[in-house]
Amino acid sequence: MGLKFLGIDPGYARLGYGLIEVDGNRAAFVDAGVFETSPTQAEGERLLELQQLLQKLFQSHTITHAGLEQVFMRKDLTTGIRLSEARGVIVMNLFQAGVLYSEISPSAMKKTITGSGSAAKKTVQLMTAKLLKLPAQMKIDDAADGLGLAFCAWLKYQSSVRNHMPKRLV
Numbered sequence: 001m002g003l004k005f006l007g008i009d010p011g012y013a014r015l016g017y018g019l020i021e022v023d024g025n026r027a028a029f030v031d032a033g034v035f036e037t038s039p040t041q042a043e044g045e046r047l048l049e050l051q052q053l054l055q056k057l058f059q060s061h062t063i064t065h066a067g068l069e070q071v072f073m074r075k076d077l078t079t080g081i082r083l084s085e086a087r088g089v090i091v092m093n094l095f096q097a098g099v100l101y102s103e104i105s106p107s108a109m110k111k112t113i114t115g116s117g118s119a120a121k122k123t124v125q126l127m128t129a130k131l132l133k134l135p136a137q138m139k140i141d142d143a144a145d146g147l148g149l150a151f152c153a154w155l156k157y158q159s160s161v162r163n164h165m166p167k168r169l170v
Contacts, residue, residue, distance in 0.1 A: 004030065005157070006057075006066040006099070007149025008090055012082040013037055015050060015090075018140075018147030019061060020132065022154050029132045030061065032143035043082075047089050054093040066094055066101035067153030069109065069145065104152045106145075112155065113148045124148055 002023035009016035018032040035053040037046035057063075071080075071087050094101050107117035114127045125144040131151060134140065140147060 003064045003154075003157070004061055005150040005154045006061075006063045007069075007146040007151070007153060008066060009069050009145040009149060010071060010083060010087045010090055012046065012050075012079075012086040013039065014142060015053075015086065016142045016144075016146040017057065018128075018143050018145075018150045019057075019063070020147065020150045020154065027132060027151060027154060029134055029147070031057075032140055032147055034142040043085075047085060050086055051089050051093060054090065058093060058097040058099075063097065063099050065153050065157050066099050067104045067109075067149035067151075067156070068094070068101050069149055070103045070105045072106075102153055102156050104149055104156075109145065109148045109152050112152050121145075 002021045004019060004021050005027075007018045007020075013036065015035040016033075017035070019030040020027045021030050022028075035050060037049050041049070068087075068090060071083055091101075110119040110124055111117040113119070113131065114123050116123075119127075121144070125141060128134075128144045128147045128151070129136075129138065129140060132147065
């Protein structure tokens with residue numbers, strides 16, 4: 001069994017996630033999806049629902065590492081606050097599950113996956129599917145960012161392992 005990397009694209013109304021398993025130098029698709037909350041729900045109810053959905057995900061899979069998309073404040077302060085609240089729920093769940101995570105900017109994820117930090121969402125979807133050898137008919141639209149973040153978390157993990165390996169004695 002390899003290491004499992006979770007990527008999370010934070011959201012209050014829509015939270016995208018992707019999970020890959022890595023064995024050696026090969027990454028394989030495990031799961032992906034979107035958690036949605038309803039605008040008719042109260043604020044606390046929406047956050048509680050996100051927490052419960054994340055807990056189910058952590059109970060279903062043994063996740064070892066995660067990549068969490070960095071949140072940037074937008075022009076709409078209310079949306080930024082809601083997004084930060086959802087991110088707090090995510091970080092709390094990662095901490096409770098004992099999952100190490102790294103923060104990844106949207107442009108860094110796009111550059112890693114496509115070669116361009118300003119790539120269109122469709123390009124990220126196509127390249128993520130190609131990197132993970134997913135069947136063409138598999139729909140990963142909203143979960144593509146989560147899978148891309150999981151892939152970036154794996155690459156960061158590989159880099160940190162290489163950089164912290166003991167030097168060979170002569």
